[in-house]
Amino acid sequence: MPTRTARTAWTGGLQDGSGQVELVSSGVGKYDVSFPKRAADNADGTTSPEELIAAAHSSCYAMALSAEVARLGGTPQSLDVNADVTLSPDPAGGFRIAKIKLTVVGRAAGIDADGFAEAAAAAKAGCPISKALTGVDTIELDATFEA
Numbered sequence: 001m002p003t004r005t006a007r008t009a010w011t012g013g014l015q016d017g018s019g020q021v022e023l024v025s026s027g028v029g030k031y032d033v034s035f036p037k038r039a040a041d042n043a044d045g046t047t048s049p050e051e052l053i054a055a056a057h058s059s060c061y062a063m064a065l066s067a068e069v070a071r072l073g074g075t076p077q078s079l080d081v082n083a084d085v086t087l088s089p090d091p092a093g094g095f096r097i098a099k100i101k102l103t104v105v106g107r108a109a110g111i112d113a114d115g116f117a118e119a120a121a122a123a124k125a126g127c128p129i130s131k132a133l134t135g136v137d138t139i140e141l142d143a144t145f146e147a
Helices: 049-071 113-126 128-132
Strands: 006-011 018-023 029-033 075-089 095-109 138-145
Touching: 049 075, 049 095, 049 113, 049 128, 095 113, 113 128, 113 138
Parallel strands: 095 138
Antiparallel strands: 006 018, 018 029, 075 095
């Protein structure tokens, strides 16, 4: 299996510095990052490690769920997956990711709502990004099946 690479070039300190994340393997873009905007409610055109984790988790989960639906004999038709990643103060000092909420609305032929719920839970457990994030206190799942 391939290894994927991203690179960050950073200048300055935590509060006054900034950087740029480059998605090297795909070459699809470079994105600005800064700690003040990372910790603010308005990202103002910059990304953050949490948003990048959310992107990784939502896309990985969608792939895992499509595989689980097929494993149960269904055919995935559409999956709309959001991942909300929450940065919080760490009682031990610094910050941590305390919570991730996966929300999926899906349509699939050949399975019912119970089958979809089973596939959704299995995908949450089996997604490689979920596995990588085992240090997160809570990973919630809200799965809605549309018949």
